[in-house]
Amino acid sequence: EVQMMESGGGLVQPGGSLRLSCAASGFTFTSYAMSWVRQAPGKGLEWVSGIVGSGDNTYSADSVKGRFTISRDNSKNTLYLQMNRLRAEDTAVYYCAKFEGSVWDGAIDYWGQGTLVTVSS
Amino acid sequence: QPVLTQSSSASASLGSSVKLTCTLSSRHSSYIIAWHQQQPGKAPRYLMKLEGSGSYNMGSGLPDRFSGSSSGADRYLTISNLQSEDEADYYCETWDSHTRVFGGGTKLTVL
Secondary structure (H helix, E strand, O other): OOEEEEEOOEEEOOOOOEEEEEEEEOOOHHHOOEEEEEEOOOOOEEEEEEEOOOOOOEEEOOOOOOOEEEEEEOOOOEEEEEEOOOOHHHOEEEEEEEEOOOOOOOOEEEEOOOEEEEEOO | OOOEEEOOEEEEOOOOOEEEEEEEOHHHOOOOEEEEEEOOOOOOEEEEEEOOOOOEEEOOOOOOOEEEEEEOOEEEEEEOOOOHHHOEEEEEEEEOOOOEEEOOOEEEEEO
């Protein structure tokens, strides 16, 4: 059974940093691209960052480019999101998501349960 | 980059059928999309991947009340025999070479 468990969310001040983790199980982690998707309170889904199965290529939304970095440790079956220079508008539930294949070209086919990040003073 | 447009809300009666629409920007009318369901207070759930031809692949464990179809730039999700648990937000997703986008979502109310 595919499972993904996010952790690392919490309350942080504007300008601060946070690192999210997503521990994956139930599938061959290195064979699948992964992504982070967020959802601000009462709003829709917003794609944040993605990474292919090998880790060689990463992609990020313009809204987080230069501030957030996605990475993965295939030996630990874990996806990460390093978030720096956080802003109030980054407040959201952050979901870890698995793609249907190892490359960027494919749909998200599984979602984690999410972790809440609140940016406030 | 592609843009996905969805109606903000829809409603239908228990036991009836409803057809939700996701419209691709004209330059991207041939793109594949995916449909996702988000029940209140829960994480999203993948429903299906839908091609411009109308061919679709369902997620595992889903009832066959859900189906997909396409016409030009429009991608449809049809839910038949509506149940109370179908009341949810429905999002479409697509991607190109360096980005991924979601539609604004449709809130479905089951009357």
